[in-house]
Amino acid sequence: MKVLLTGGRGMVGRAIQDHPGAAAHRIVAPTSTELDLTDRTAVMKFVSEAAPDIVIHAAGRVGGIQANMANPAAFLAENMDMGFNVVLAARETGVPSLLNLGSSCMYPHDAPNPLHEESLGKGELEPTNEGYGLAKVAVARLCAFISRERDDLAYKTLIPCNLYGLNDKFDPAISHLVPAIIRKVHEAKESSAETVEIWGDGTARREFMFSGDLADGVWAAVEGFDALPARMNIGLGYDYSINEYYAETARVIGWEGAFVHDLSRPTGMKQKLLDVSAQKDFGWEARTSLAEGIAQTYAHFQDLLERGAA
Structure with a gap:
């Protein structure tokens, strides 16, 4: 077509x-x-x-x-x-x-x-x-x-x-959660920072x-x-807390510092998980694990940094 x-x-x-x-x-x-x-x-x-x-x-x-x-x-x-x-x-x-x-x-x-x-x-x-x-x-x-x-x-x-994912936006002013976390944790590792800040209490769940x-x-x-x-x-039909996204990103990148929460910042909706029953009836499901997806996205981010494009 x-x-x-x-x-x-x-x-x-x-x-x-x-x-x-x-x-x-x-x-x-x-x-x-x-x-x-x-x-x-x-x-x-x-x-x-x-x-x-x-x-x-x-x-x-x-x-x-x-x-x-x-x-x-x-x-x-x-x-x-x-x-x-x-x-x-x-x-x-x-x-x-x-x-x-x-x-x-x-x-x-x-x-x-x-x-x-x-x-x-x-x-x-x-x-x-x-x-x-x-x-x-x-x-x-x-x-x-x-x-x-x-x-x-x-x-x-x-x-x-x-x-x-790949070709995501990593500028903190406009980026979504996962690329923002990747950049923050990467910079913490590069600067040997001991802590990374999380908005809210980190308990909100996202898919x-x-x-x-x-x-x-x-x-x-x-x-x-x-x-x-x-x-x-x-979608996936399951979710993770904001804290879990930070923890998994830190594990993939290899940063071993601590997280601190800024409770003055908005947390957003407590949960936003899709019902994927119609998707399952249609016969499709996602295959990429969170660890694999973060690893691929981080590798792409590193490539952007090397080319001065991030």
Whole structure:
């Protein structure tokens, strides 16, 4: 098939293109300089000319808790603009299939764990990433509305858990939890620091999947698109505490210092674990262990440091 992939330069987009499943298809993955996804006219023209068999929408403005709290308006507006432009252009040009990548931030902050797809839209979102979550909810609903209105179009949403992996962002101001931990622990080892600070008490639990596993799930969804539910969680089905992520990273890197907790900092949701029963019924599961994923990501980070790119 001819696949239009948005966000091809991001962590998820690169993982999708690097996966062996990509070799079976012709992939068109414009960079942000080649196509501004916030420009509706430009997106419409590009999609019309590309005429893909399927769109994989993986683009978005992403960041960790600090970035989301500092710029909620930008996270809402940019992600909604990009998503709406891509989905509406696909509809107007008659692209038959679209796979939209959502986020576990779409779930209400008080939804029962594990988070089931039926909980979507049934409560207020977590305040620390509300802008991002609202945008993802809106784009997923747009996909559902279009599929309901048009029998010839199937626009579906995968809802990944938190992610980390190769080509992640390691800048502390914008990075997610795992790459931020990798950088902090690496720098502690390099400077022979005795302690590393953890925000909050570290008991909050998170489900982080290696980006290569998500890419595997995306291609499984493309190949089995007809059997894919309209919206489906994709994740591990189990989680770890923040303290455990720090401890495992320290073990992989070889730092033997102590952790201290800054209780004045926000902890966020106490747990955000996906219900993966629909994913299991679909016939897919992640394979990369936490230790293996951190080791691969740390090796990538070291390579970036050597090239002066981190």
